[in-house]
Amino acid sequence: MRSYLSTDARLYSVGFDRIINFFYRLAEVADELRAEGLWFRYGPEVLPEKLSVPHKGTLRVKYGFPIYQKRGVCMDVTNVEQAQIAEDAGAVSVMVLDKLPYDVRVAGGVARMADVRVIEEVMSNVTIPVMAKVRIGHYMEAKILETIGVDMIDESEVLTPADEKYHINKWEFKVPFVNGARELGEALRRISEGASMIRTKGEAGTGNVAEAVKHMKLIMNEILALRTLSPEVRMRKAREYGVPYELVDLTARLGRLPVVNFAAGGIATPADAALMMWLGADGVFVGSGIFKSKDPRNRAEAIVLATSMWDDPEVVVEAQKMISETKSMMGIDIRRLKPEELLQVRGV
């Protein structure tokens, strides 16, 4: 089965190592002044030519980590039991939260990073990677997660932003970050801040995939449109987005984001997951969709199946038969949400 776009946005036309070298060079350009002490650690440390001792947290391992999540499902969990269900179902990682996004909506108030003890407990009970969310701009929550050894940090709009204006400077961390985006400019801004992975924002906790679809289509189409633009128009786009021209140019030439790009926000069924894969996602995050349903075990397994085999309609049917629509989370009509209830507008 063909993808939504005729170009397969999952294929890189250049090797991973070239993309990494690009990021090092981009950082070097911004960092010419570091030697003079005039630049404050923006961008990765440049590696020596030969590595005779292990170098941890390099760009290659930060951008490499999400590569091995591709075609997989990361599941939101709130405790060890759910994490083990996710692992048994074939999840590629789990995302530990204090409350599932749906419950965050219902509860209101300030949503923060999950309980550190719960995160540690999950880490010592599953073999797959463990991610956790921090509030946008909350450097210290991120430092805490890096220190306890979380595998990836999601700087997430689902939690209440700690900084209304700025995101975390992710270049300063040894641990990779994933960020949400609704459109290409947002995605490239997060990448230029050091994000190793992008996901659509969608509208988390609604069980409604419509916003994720909108964001993924928009990003894909904006990238396609870039390809036909002349260099001076791309330069104007770069200014509009507030990112280096070289990053816009690379994205145009690759025909895809230069980092792994997942779908998230409102995915509730195997068919939803397959839809996002068809649109060109490299994999999916499922939040409330699994553990807010009445058949989490089957649903988790079915979504894994549909994500991996999205291009085989018969297998997607098989996956869809593993769940029951009467057991899906009820979901929220996004049009009924008040503007202040939208999570996706946080941190642009």
Next chain:
Amino acid sequence: MRIGILAYQGGIYEHEYMLRRAFTELGVNGDVILVKKPSQLREIDGVIIPGGESTTIGRLAERFGVLDLLGDLIREGLPAFGTCAGAIMMAKKVRDSVIGEIQQPVLGVMDVEIVRNYYGRQRESFEIDLSIPALGEEPFRGVFIRAPAIVKLWNGAVPLAKLEGVTVLARQKNILASTFHPELSGDTRLHKLFIEELIRR
């Protein structure tokens, strides 16, 4: 020559890119097939099992009847190259560094014991230049991401490269296993070795 990549989950396209480059550099007329169904296994001259989550890959391969058949084909001599999670899939014995003994569906075709997450979590992931005598003098950039380690080898399994006392690259007849990711290094030598020495014997 047709090389299959087990394509359920993980770094599939990175291997495809490296294989195509290796084909060009060797002047081999080669093709890459993304394998997900048992019937595709009969069409290939060699198979790569990529990095990803071994639990996910193993469960999906089991579900579609690929695990058993592929295991048999490799035992009968089909050349196979497993990287990271792919190396875990090859091993006859698997442990996790935190959880201990684990039951997970694997191919179990190589006489090695492998420890998952040997070096620790993602923050412990690293890169280093490896000395791999089989590839010549020039060091090979090893990218280790939540990497496993081969801690025991028996029968015909031999180490081709070691790092700090554990094996990171091993071979047993038609099987090659690396705990690092050669597909991320931009260096095609290991893919070329797989093509030339394991497939074109």
